[in-house]
Amino acid sequence: MRENLVLQVLLVIIVVLHLSRRPAEGVRWLALAKMSWLGSLSEEDGCDRLAGLVKRQKRLCRRNVELMDSVKTGALMSIDECQAQFQNRRWNCSTTDSNRLFGRVILKQETRESAFVHAISSAGVGYAVTRACSSGQLRKCGCDRTVRGRSKDGFEWSGCSDNIAYGSAFSTAFVDARERGQRRKNSSRALMNLHNNQAGRKAIEDNMQVECKCHGVSGSCEMRTCWRAMPTFRRVGQLLKEKFDGATEVKSAIRGTRLVLMPLNPQFKPHTEQDLVYMESSPDFCEPDPKLGSLGTHGRVCNKTSKAIDGCDLLCCGRGYMTRKVKLVERCRCKFHWCCVVKCKQCERIIDEHVCA
Known part of the structure; x- marks a missing residue:
């Protein structure tokens, strides 16, 4: 009887450890970039036919059908930007399979490359949704009307400020959906993905620009009206590439009742919200490995x-x-x-x- 109890306890421990390392394959939704018919998605039932989405994402799709074309645009932007930033490296962000896109190097491993893809794809959705809001394409959102009044620098806040708050909120709800479920199971991989997703959005939020228009006789600029605008997505990609080069290797640890990420080397300073983190060394990407998602050099x-x-x-x-x-x-x-x-x-x-x- 006692031996059976010990075996049951050991089994529970093994299951818990398995769940804590269970991969949260959070970028499967990037397969939307390959779906040419997504722009004509009009019926709510169509969301259930979209590959790569978890239940939460399908529910969000049904409630926000008009946003799904922006999600696809964000996916395409993020893939293109990833390939632009890594075009001269061994891993050049090439897509392999239409459903898995980047192969196991992103879906199964906890490398710097995985960190970058999560960050840039999260940023891509936030960017595309925000741009659609500002251009008047969406009924659910528009410009950011909270930026009003006279600034301390003497110009008038006016015009159409980019509604990054709405874009980031939707990106958080949609992109983080798979990891939110895994996080409740104490998955260190999910925690890593969530952190990198947020770092991607922060790259936009923390680098909003002020753009102005002059008013006055013959362009004298007697008065200026200004608004807040997103940086170019190329700039977002460059910022995240810099974070990739300086990414922090982390490990998971229990603090109280919470699972947290902390630097693997205790001599390193803790990472910030803007930093990328990873938990596994990257392969060398020298030779082709279809399962890994590496095309070799x-x-x-x-x-x-x-x-x-x-x-x-x-x-x-x-x-x-x-x-x-x-x-x-x-x-x-x-x-x-x-x-x-x-x-x-x-x-x-x-x-x-x-x-x-």
């Missing part, structure tokens, strides 16, 4: 003179590289013809291109 163009990660030594993982002649066709000898026409010639030149073996 064979055949990638490298920079022979660079000592950085885009250089042939690092990008090619020490395998060496091949040099080939490539013909470039460019516009040249351009001339301005009155009025308003620029005419150019087509010039060809041969360059050396270096490709990883």
Whole structure:
């Protein structure tokens, strides 16, 4: 009897440990980027047919059908920006499978790359929804009308301020939906994803800009009206890429009754809301691994003179590289013809291109 009780206790402990490490595959919804028919989604029942969504996300979809096209736009923006920021690295954010997109490196692992994808995708949804609000495309939201009055710098708050509060709130509800359920099971992976999701939104919120318009005779700017606007999404991507390079490796720990993340190295200062965090070292991404989601670096163009990660030594993982002649066709000898026409010639030149073996 006592032995059975001990076995039952051990079984419970094993289950709890399994749940605490159970992966929260929170970016499956990015598959919406591949759905061409999403823009015509009009019936509430259609939300149940969307791949990659958990029940909470489907409920949000049914209540906010008009926002789903913005969610798709945000997904596309985040994928494009990820690929722009990582185009010269071994992992270049290439999508592999239409449903899993980035493979296990994002869905199953707790790496820096996973942290960046969660942050940029959360930012993408918040950005796209906010932009749709400001452009008047949505019935549920509009400009931020709380920014009013005269500022201490002497200008008048007016115009259409971007409603980042609404965009961030929807991003929190939609993007964080899967992890919210996992967090109640004390999942350290869910806690990591939630943190990085919030860091993505903070990259927009903390970098709102003031844009102004002058009024007065002949543009004298006797009076200025100003409004708050989001930074460009390229700027958001750059900020998050900087956070990726300086990401903090963390571990989970119990504080009281709560599961928290703390730096793996106690000598490092605690991470802030703006920082990205990860819990697992990244693979080298040198060789193709479809299950992992790595395409490898064979055949990638490298920079022979660079000592950085885009250089042939690092990008090619020490395998060496091949040099080939490539013909470039460019516009040249351009001339301005009155009025308003620029005419150019087509010039060809041969360059050396270096490709990883």
